[in-house]
Amino acid sequence: MSSKMQRPVCLLIWLFLLEAQAFEIPINGNSEFAEYSDLVELAPDKLPFVQENGRHQRSLPEESGEETDTVDPVTLYSYKVQSTITSRVATTTIQSKLVNNSPLPQSVVFDVQIPKGAFISNFTMTVNGMTFTSSIKEKTVGRALYSQARAKGKTAGWVRSRTLDMENFNTEVNIPPGAKVQFELHYQEVKWRKLGSYEHKIHLQPGKLAKHLEVNVWIIEPQGMRFLHVPDTFEGHFQGVPVISKGQQKAHVSFKPTVAQQRKCPNCTETAVNGELVVMYDVNREEKAGELEVFNGYFVHFFAPENLDPIPKNILFVIDVSGSMWGIKMKQTVEAMKTILDDLRTDDQFSVVDFNHNVRTWRNDLVSATKTQIADAKRYIEKIQPSGGTNINEALLRAIFILNEASNMGLLNPDSVSLIILVSDGDPTVAAMGEMTAGLDNLSINHFFPYL
Structure with missing residues (x-):
């Protein structure tokens, strides 16, 4: 795709600030949450959420005949998700509406999981009809603005996502008695074909029973749809709840469980x-x-060649065995490595480098991925006992040296690709990441976190 969606690598900082005066939440004179009309199948350019009908009401009616428990002072009035996938680009909106029925102020949290790699395009919060739009700032600037707002008595909020954990979106606001708050998050993502299909995941985490819970996924694919499947991911609890309708180029998946x-x-x-x-x-x-598609001056070329022979690989697994890897991290690393080794093909070559403050190698040269060599590598990894510091620099240099030696001796298939897979839990504690530019022209280094 000629125009790429770039995800910010800094922390996401969302500030809800009023320019003029301190933010005070009004609690009177605003309409209550109105009922939503039933969603109907619309044209692709008219798929956003149906707008509120503006009807005023002083309490939440029980028109559906179902009652949610009133023990919780905060009622989740509605939780709605809508995704539209067109030509393998998905746009998703998550909307949550809550009401504070308590005579006391309550803290309300909006916590969602979004796919890693998704681009957040908008986030708004509406409290009693007053809407606050988010902005993205570099983390040091965001922290400064947040501190200034709080010092002036304004209500400000920020949402933080760690560099290695970009998929969690969380914000919190304190609302007075009787207040109503709506959160709305929009994000986009490109779908990638894996193992013969495209997979769209929506993480549902309302946190409590919702009076209205509704998920709609619309798919429009000009090429036509070969198949559509919604696997059971809730251990049979919602058997028969998802409703699927599929045409030649369009499909709709609806998930609307009742309160019961x-x-x-x-x-x-x-x-x-x-x-x-x-x-x-x-x-x-x-x-x-x-397939070539052109839209608004942009183009995208889809191609997925079939029946191609796998490319031979030369892989160096560089495993962190420092003291910080002790316990569950090392156990998960061993299990992950055993699975990866089982997936190697006989045309592949590999070796294992493990390191703490020192560096060791299972084999000083690349060996073929035969059953015997794979079994021996598994036994070696299972005996590792984590301890010491983290000398990533020397470990990577050793891996590069092994690959360069094999290349210089003509032991690598000219059609093969060389990779270094680094398995670690963090930054080096012994020395620093040195200059490792030599020999990296045709090398791919991947950082793997099996326990995150």
Whole structure:
């Protein structure tokens, strides 16, 4: 795609600030949450949420005949998600509406999981009809603005996402008695074809029973749809709840459990809606040079060649065995490595480098991925006992040296690719990442965190 969506690498800082005066939440003279009309199938350019009908009401009616428990001072009035996937680009909106029924101020949290790699395009918060739009700032600037706002008595909020954990979006606001708050998050992502299909995941985490819970996924693929499948990801609890309709080029998946269906058990107050709704599909493919689409001056070229022989690989696994890897991290690393080794093919070559403050090698040269060598590498990894510091620099230099030696001796298949896979839990504690530019022209280094 000629125009790429760039995800910020800094922290996401969202400030809700009024320019003129301190922010005071009005609690009177505002309309209550109105009922939503039933969603109907619309044209692709008219798929956003249906707007509120503006009807005023002083309390939440029980028109559906179902009652959520009133023990919780904060009622989740609605939790709605809508995704529209067109030509393998997904736009998703998550909307949550809550009401403070308590005579005391309450802290309200909006916590969602978004796919890693997604681009957040907008986030707004509406409190009693007053809307606050977010802005993205570099983390040091955001912290300064946040501190200034709080010092002036304004209500400000920020949302932080760590560099290595970009998929969690969380914000919190304190609202007075009777107040109503709406959160709305918009994000976009490109879908990638894996193992013969496209997979769209929506993590549903309302946190409590919702009077209205609704998820809609619309798919429009000009090439035509080969298949559509919604696997059971809730251990059978919502069997039959997803409704699927599929045409030649369009499909719709609806997930609307009632309050009774949301309960973990008939008398439970906890919600069973806590997991991923997954939609899998693939498009029709012709035996030609892919598909070219042009839209608004941009173009995208889709191609997925089939029946190609796997490319031989030369892989150096560089494993952190420092003291910080002790316990569950090392156990998960061993299990992950055993799975990866089982996936190697006989045309592949590999070796293992493990390091703490010192560097060791399982084999000083690359060896073929035979069953015997793989079994021996597994035994070696299982015996590792983490201890000491973290000398990533020397470990990577050793891996590069092994690959360069094999290349210089003509031991690498000219059609193969060389990779270094680094398995570690953080930054080096012994020395620093030195100059490792030599020999990296045709080398790929991947950083792998199996325990995150």
